[in-house]
Amino acid sequence: MDNPSTRRNRPGRRPSTAEQGVATRRALLDAAAALVAESGWCAVTTRAIAARAGVPHGAVSYHFAGKEELLREAALAATRQALAAPAAFATQAGSVAELLEGTFAWYAAGGLADPAVAQLLETARQAARDPLLRAPIAAELHDYRKALADLVRRDQQRGALAAGVPADGVAAAIAALLDGLILHLVLDPDLDTQPAAAAVLGLLAGEPR
Amino acid sequence: MDNPSTRRNRPGRRPSTAEQGVATRRALLDAAAALVAESGWCAVTTRAIAARAGVPHGAVSYHFAGKEELLREAALAATRQALAAPAAFATQAGSVAELLEGTFAWYAAGGLADPAVAQLLETARQAARDPLLRAPIAAELHDYRKALADLVRRDQQRGALAAGVPADGVAAAIAALLDGLILHLVLDPDLDTQPAAAAVLGLLAGEPR
DNA sequence: GCTCGGGTTGTCCATGCGGCCAATCGTACT
DNA sequence: AGTACGATTGGCCGCATGGACAACCCGAGC
Numbered sequence: 001m002d003n004p005s006t007r008r009n010r011p012g013r014r015p016s017t018a019e020q021g022v023a024t025r026r027a028l029l030d031a032a033a034a035l036v037a038e039s040g041w042c043a044v045t046t047r048a049i050a051a052r053a054g055v056p057h058g059a060v061s062y063h064f065a066g067k068e069e070l071l072r073e074a075a076l077a078a079t080r081q082a083l084a085a086p087a088a089f090a091t092q093a094g095s096v097a098e099l100l101e102g103t104f105a106w107y108a109a110g111g112l113a114d115p116a117v118a119q120l121l122e123t124a125r126q127a128a129r130d131p132l133l134r135a136p137i138a139a140e141l142h143d144y145r146k147a148l149a150d151l152v153r154r155d156q157q158r159g160a161l162a163a164g165v166p167a168d169g170v171a172a173a174i175a176a177l178l179d180g181l182i183l184h185l186v187l188d189p190d191l192d193t194q195p196a197a198a199a200v201l202g203l204l205a206g207e208p209r
Numbered sequence: 210m211d212n213p214s215t216r217r218n219r220p221g222r223r224p225s226t227a228e229q230g231v232a233t234r235r236a237l238l239d240a241a242a243a244l245v246a247e248s249g250w251c252a253v254t255t256r257a258i259a260a261r262a263g264v265p266h267g268a269v270s271y272h273f274a275g276k277e278e279l280l281r282e283a284a285l286a287a288t289r290q291a292l293a294a295p296a297a298f299a300t301q302a303g304s305v306a307e308l309l310e311g312t313f314a315w316y317a318a319g320g321l322a323d324p325a326v327a328q329l330l331e332t333a334r335q336a337a338r339d340p341l342l343r344a345p346i347a348a349e350l351h352d353y354r355k356a357l358a359d360l361v362r363r364d365q366q367r368g369a370l371a372a373g374v375p376a377d378g379v380a381a382a383i384a385a386l387l388d389g390l391i392l393h394l395v396l397d398p399d400l401d402t403q404p405a406a407a408a409v410l411g412l413l414a415g416e417p418r
Numbered sequence: 419g420c421t422c423g424g425g426t427t428g429t430c431c432a433t434g435c436g437g438c439c440a441a442t443c444g445t446a447c448t
Numbered sequence: 449a450g451t452a453c454g455a456t457t458g459g460c461c462g463c464a465t466g467g468a469c470a471a472c473c474c475g476a477g478c
Contacts, residue, residue, distance in 0.1 A: 040251075040334075040338055041251065042249075042250065042251025042252070043251070118337065121333070121334055121337055122334065124330070124392060124395075124396060125249075125330055125331065125334045127396055128327065128330055128395045128396065129249055134396060134397075137396055138396050138397035138399075141393060141396060141397055142397065162411065162412065164411060165407065165408040165411040165412060166404040166407055166408055168404050169403075169404030169405045169406070169407050169408030169409075170405075170408040170412070172390075172393070172400070172402070172404060172405035172408070173386060173390075173405045173408050173409050175389070175393065176385075176386050176387075176389030176390040176392070176393050176405065177382060177385050177386040177389055178385075178389065179389040179392055179393065180384070180385030180386055180387065180388040180389025180390070180392065181381075181382075181385040181389070183333060183385070183388055183389065183392065184350060184381070184384065184385050184388065186333075186337045187333060187336055187337065187343060187346055187347050187350060188343075188347035188350055188351065190347075191381070193381070194378075195375040195377050195378030195381060196378045196379075196381035196382045196385065197378070198374065198375055198378050199374040199375055199378030199379040199381070199382050200378075200382050202371065202373060202374040203371065203374060203379070203412055203413065204412065206415065
């Protein structure tokens with residue numbers, strides 16, 4: 001990220017001034033996202049962002065209306081990117097069980113170490129206070145739940161899942177479960193998710209009474 | 210909270226100096242917790258806390274090693290208090306279904322408006338970064354999950370719940386589900402929890418395939 | 419060749435912060 | 449009565465922050 005190649009002239013091309021402008025803007029956004037994940041939303045300063053981006057701190061004032069706007073924009077972009085992978089997984093997975101197994105496996109493999117997780121928690125906390133951030137984040141969540149609901153519906157038609165329960169409800173519950181589990185894992189890294197995974201998969205499979 | 214009765218002499222008793230000290234400390238802790246819930250962890254200043262507590266700002270330095278310690282202590286106390294009600298509910302509830310229905314009803318009734326919810330989110334985010342806060346919070350979570358597991362076990366012995374799944378896993382899943390739902394509700398207040406509630410209760414009851 | 423304008427740079431400033439401390443107070447103990 | 453000591457109080461300091469700004473650089477278009 002400190003690498004100037006992000007915003008400086010590449011070998012072949014000459015850096016038109018307009019190109020430089022967008023490059024600087026992007027470098028600031030990337031640096032802001034990285035620093036929020038590292039140090040926390042409120043610990044981040046415009047000077048630190050500029051330093052990380054390799055630009056003088058005056059550049060922040062020029063490219064953004066203020067720290068608030070910069071962080072909001074950076075957080076939104078980072079959230080969209082972080083949510084892209086799970087969303088794609090939800091659409092491509094063959095079944096709910098497969099999705100859950102894959103996600104649990106990712107948790108167990110230490111997916112929490114990904115700075116994106118810290119980034120998401122910071123963004124969620126901020127979104128709870130800033131409506132301008134909350135609205136788009138809520139929309140992203142909505143899309144994710146929708147993709148999940150489609151997957152659930154497919155499973156129900158195949159008879160792999162109880163058909164008597166509302167698909168959107170199952171989707172909302174699964175989404176909440178997975179996010180809640182992330183939250184608990186962040187607070188207690190020693191928590192063993194194996195039993196929870198077994199329990200959920202067992203219940204969904206219709207364990208005998 | 211501005212009410213001086215919290216820390217000033219009550220009618221009958223004379224305020225011994227030691228008692229005053231304890232009262233001031235407590236007033237600072239209460240004010241800190243309230244302000245964190247209102248404005249967010251990082252937006253809180255020692256001066257604002259002192260003003261809310263009705264004491265001069267120098268009192269903070271005297272009673273606490275620093276802002277960090279004050280906030281940590283306040284957050285921990287507030288979290289313990291906020292978790293007391295759900296924990297008691299988990300121990301006293303007759304069944305998992307009853308617990309879930311009660312909790313869902315509380316969500317639907319607008320339990321999110323409770324400042325304790327904002328407080329918890331702030332504390333969680335901070336605990337993710339501060340091990341000194343994370344450890345006790347993790348312990349509280351552990352206790353809550355344990356109480357829930359006991360409840361699940363009772364249900365399994367009564368045959369109200371599938372016996373083939375690990376009780377601690379079910380407990381961990383339910384705890385994550387409920388907390389994750391809070392998170393989603395904070396980010397999207399318009400989210401309807403009814404379908405999710407129906408789905409979870411249906412799955413736990415063993416809906417026919 | 420010259421202007422024009424977006425992009426860049428470093429400096430400056432007002433503000434508010436957390437923490438420190440010396441003076442003061444008032445109670446409890448001798 | 450006198451002393452010791454914890455609690456109180458408000459002023460003070462150093463410092464970092466976010467933002468504004470004037471000077472500048474340099475390619476683009478005439």
